[in-house]
Amino acid sequence: MARDADNLKGYRNTALELLTHAALSTGDMVVVRTRHGEMSGILMPRYESADKDHIVIKLKSGYNIGIDISNIESISKTVKLRNQETSIRTTNGETDKVTTNFEFKEENTWELFSSEKVKRDLPRIALISTGGTIASKIDYRTGGVKSALSAVELYESVPELADYAIVEPEVLLSEYSENLNTQHWGLIAKKVFEKWRSDDYRGIIISHGTDTMHYTASALSFALQGIPIPIVLVGAQRSSDRPSSDAASNLLGATLFELKSNVTGVFVAMHAGTSDDTIACHIGTRVRKNHASRRDAFESIDVEPVAIIKDEYVGVRNGWKSIRKRERSSNHNSEIHQFSVKPNFDPRAALLKFHPGFDPQLISHIIKLGHRAIILEGTGLGHVSRDCFPEIQKALNAGIMIFMTSQCIWGRTGMTVYNTGRDLLEMGVVPLSDMLPETAIVKAMWVLANSSNSDSAKKLMQENLAYEISLISPIL
Amino acid sequence: MARDADNLKGYRNTALELLTHAALSTGDMVVVRTRHGEMSGILMPRYESADKDHIVIKLKSGYNIGIDISNIESISKTVKLRNQETSIRTTNGETDKVTTNFEFKEENTWELFSSEKVKRDLPRIALISTGGTIASKIDYRTGGVKSALSAVELYESVPELADYAIVEPEVLLSEYSENLNTQHWGLIAKKVFEKWRSDDYRGIIISHGTDTMHYTASALSFALQGIPIPIVLVGAQRSSDRPSSDAASNLLGATLFELKSNVTGVFVAMHAGTSDDTIACHIGTRVRKNHASRRDAFESIDVEPVAIIKDEYVGVRNGWKSIRKRERSSNHNSEIHQFSVKPNFDPRAALLKFHPGFDPQLISHIIKLGHRAIILEGTGLGHVSRDCFPEIQKALNAGIMIFMTSQCIWGRTGMTVYNTGRDLLEMGVVPLSDMLPETAIVKAMWVLANSSNSDSAKKLMQENLAYEISLISPIL
16 A cells, blocks of 8 residues: 555645654554553544644544644554454654554454445434535635535544444535525425435434524424434534544534434534533524534523433433433334424514614514514513514504514513513513524424414414423523 | 511511511611521511511622521521620510610611711712612512612612712613613713712712613713723612512622722623622623523623622732723822713614524615614624625615624624635625624714714724724634
């Protein structure tokens, strides 16, 4: 096997010299000993913008780390030969030629789709790729990030997956999520439904841009109510080819959650806290992107995450026992009659965030645009200035439904506490308790397309369909 | 002194019996021993809706607690006689008549505005009341809460203040804060300026409804840039007459911060965490109401609070050493020339929150309404769907300034990372880094009224005027 720079993609100068001398290739499983300790993982390729003094290892947790070569005392290669593991140790600067045996390379565990794996009869998971950072790499021309990797490439970049499941990838969309709209939601919902109907998948993973992943998670929660398998949306805050990428660990976490938990529904799996190896799995209607760039940007709001995934352990919260348990029928087809997809959304709903100095005429414009519902993001317990009352009354008179949420994000509306709230209730504004504004606008669009009249729409908006609203009164 | 129900306002049945028997009045300093421990504080009045089995004690921390009378083993009264403290103990059900001496009552420390206090030459603080829950009590007709207490009443309800400062209250407005607009901001700013100019106050406290307190704090931060004393907005999530009210402790915290810290500027002081006795003091432009009902609803975003106040201790964060230190001039008037109020705001700015299915025509409507600036709450690093590009271009061509913030709340815009961001930058959308959307809309309204043209307005928007924006590049 040739030992040229193609096998050590992106490495330059001293790092390239070391790795060439040690006869290593990217993709090799290596053990690195430094003065700070020992770590093992897969030697990753680097990119042109990378510096020359670090090598990058993908740890078992899926997290990539960069190691300064000046700290390396030794670097060794581990090769798995059938059921036998052989360690080939190479001291920094001096290769132990006796144990270097590259004929074993073909038998590495990192060979995907190998017939051996399939024979092991691993559970099968469908991976639907829709785009976003998780499927993107650095654009060398601009220095920015562009959508590029296919689901296949993505899967190949997370070889650890092959230890747990047969993942069957398919590219549905290749869009940054800010460009997704209500029609895309319907498209994804229908694809999930088809996948579920066509085969006996243990779960379905949807890779998605993080910008609007929580909106899509809400949309699928309503469109796929009662789906008897887990659907997990997964994204990355750092692109897959960056050393700090969270793509692999999030994907692994989603896979483990689908394999090891027995809950069904729509979820979002992303990094939890600042820990490198902990993933949280959130209810699709109760999650929000709360940081523009951090890997732990996604948080469950007003509830705890459904599950925490750490290493190979999946801990499902007791509090979420109420989630429908998966009961796998021996006759898969019998489930088909119990569940159908409702993929339609009507975008004629608007979200308006109130603030001091808010122009009430924005409300009248909603009437002119032909919208059928307004989600207000009020202050505190669900308030807007009394200056808005005439325009709100006008909109209600025109048959537009107006729902109230709180811009505080945490907590719930409480419109009977103050005169402002009571006046709005009397006019006909409908409070949505602890439903997130982001979930409320998605639900309104789904309800508009799935109810016959305003009364049933208003009723549906206040019902708990997918854990989006809890009706327990809080202690004020 | 008469021992009738007027002295035990609101107490009924068994609680009234106990307190009458023990010869206590509301306002008395008492020590209560229960099987859970001993606590001391001021016996508070109760209100008609209160149950008959609890008495309410205001602790030294300012926090009110309710005590179930069935748990009370003894209740005693503490009277301060000049410098001598005498304890008058009354066992539950059997009053010790020998030590009950009500002639000492007049010398209680809880007598406010006493000539003795003034003689002690305490620092003076101005308290401007604008309304809100902190100045409200339960409306017995509706069971809700209405704005009712004047600043004087409010001050009288927090007698502990008299230990630290002469607080000079004045009622400016009596409004729930959702009804405040840009003109109110100007009014409050001018009042603060007048107060500062007229007298040598150590600081000024503004009591305010919590719904939009952070918007007003931002507005004052811009209007009162360079004010050489601390201005602290303070509110309550529970009205002053409720046992769990946070009004007193927040007001005390604000007072201690003004007395014991040496920083100047505009701040918000509210409960921190779930602790009963810890108050956080936040930078006026960096704080957000993040919960609809909890007492610790207010949080500093992307920065730490400036100070933590616990009991009588005020800890100012080292990281905030950059805040202008107060340098008290011997000649107070010399400061007047260095600082002036800029109280004008132009409300022709709109805040639009983007979401999937967002109707781009909302942007064109802003043009028709004659607005001069739009703050977009984009997704992630500052994105909107490309479906919005034509309308954004149209608005920019019409001379409307468009600024980008992130709806993630935490983190900052990063518009050079993805194509979407770069395209928006190229069109002329101006990113506002980590400025909060709520702060951005307030700043835009202030900038529009305080700049001569679009170029200077755009420049001013991107400058750090009152800690609202930090330009340090984040590690992505």
